[in-house]
Amino acid sequence: MTRFNTHVEDHGTHVTIHTPDPFSYQQVVAYLNRSENECLHRVDGATVYKAIPINTEIAVMAVSNPTPSRIEIRLLESGGCAVSDALLAAARYVWEWFDLDANLVPFYQLATGDPVLKTLVTDYYGLRLIGVPDLFEALCWAVMGQQINLAFAYTLKRRFVEAFGTRTTVRGHTYWIFPDACRISELTPSELTALGFTTRKSEYLAEIARWMRRGAITKQGLLALPDLESVVDALTDIRGVGKWTANYVAMRCLRHRSAFPIDDVGLHHAVSRLLGMNQKPTREELGVLFAPWHGYEAYATFYFWRHLLAPEY
Known part of the structure; x- marks a missing residue:
């Protein structure tokens, strides 16, 4: 800051x-x-x-x-x-x-000479990487989105928030605060499966909540780590948090510009559409594509995600 x-x-x-x-x-x-x-x-x-x-x-x-x-x-x-x-x-x-x-000037300078990024920053000029400032929310949202489409992930989040979150009503509208980790750590798996979560995801959410409740993982502690690799290692110690989830959280909560959720399905979809590919890119192809953008993988990824919202798609 x-x-x-x-x-x-x-x-x-x-x-x-x-x-x-x-x-x-x-x-x-x-x-x-x-x-x-x-x-x-x-x-x-x-x-x-x-x-x-x-x-x-x-x-x-x-x-x-x-x-x-x-x-x-x-x-x-x-x-x-x-x-x-x-x-x-x-x-x-x-x-x-x-x-x-974030100082985006170097990213935009890089994009000016890159045919792929130039298209994205031209179409979505001035877009910032919208974050999830709360660590518990970021971890839960990432787990909710594992191996399902975005629409159903939003449905699960709404059910979760409305069942266990805190609300206030102002001028006729209800506003919600994401559930507290202590509250979620006390739940039984059946209370989450009743909302549509799989048993495994229910266990993952409860496990993350227990880590947060006892202070075994904190945003301040993660921000103090020396590099992205250390952050990914710390997060993947938690059951249910793999490298995709760890990079997602590093990108949207901890603001690591080089975070790269390379296995993200939405990213694969966006790349194939923008580049006119007949099939999803492989991890190797994505690695080659993103190599010139080292240090800005998170922003490149986010701009590809934004491309999925374009009206023509």
Whole structure:
């Protein structure tokens, strides 16, 4: 969070974030609006609404884009916290959620001379890698998405959140906070299989929750590790977390730019479509394709994922 303080202005009733270039709020909203079954934020026109936890309370924010270079954050509910504290927490959340600390200039310079990346950054100019700031949520979401299509993954997430999460209602809309690890660690497998999870995934989610509850894995601890390999090794010690899941979490929660979920089905699908391939690329072909983009594998992957949302597909 090296640049946060110099980009935020507190206006008392709202805060303004001056966004770094390149940035497109429209591209961010398009990605956030990719599923009608999303339950952890709401998109209405060009405004994004989301609840965030502040200590033991829940605040609800409205995020908008009054000018191309500014994000405005207002509170619908401060959750019993001082408004100034809640606004600052909301701004920090959005800064991390939208990956505004990332310097994308080198990535875009690289893309300018690359025929594949040039197409992606031209079509989705200013898109940031939308994150999952909470480690437990990121791990659970990755496990939920293992070996199923995205639509069903969203269905499972909604059932999970509405069964075990925390909610608040503001101005006629209900907002949810992702379930707490302590709560999930106490569940029996049958309570999760009743929602449509397989027995194995139910066991994985409970195992992750137990690791989180006892502090055996923490976001702070993972961020302190020296490199991506160390992060992947630490995460894959958890039952149910393989290399794909570990790289996904490293990419979307821990912000490792070189994280590369090479076995991701959506990535294979996007690459084959963009390149006009008759079949999915092999791991070897993906390795060759991504080799010139070393250090930016996470962003390249995310732009390929965004390509799957294009209207022509």
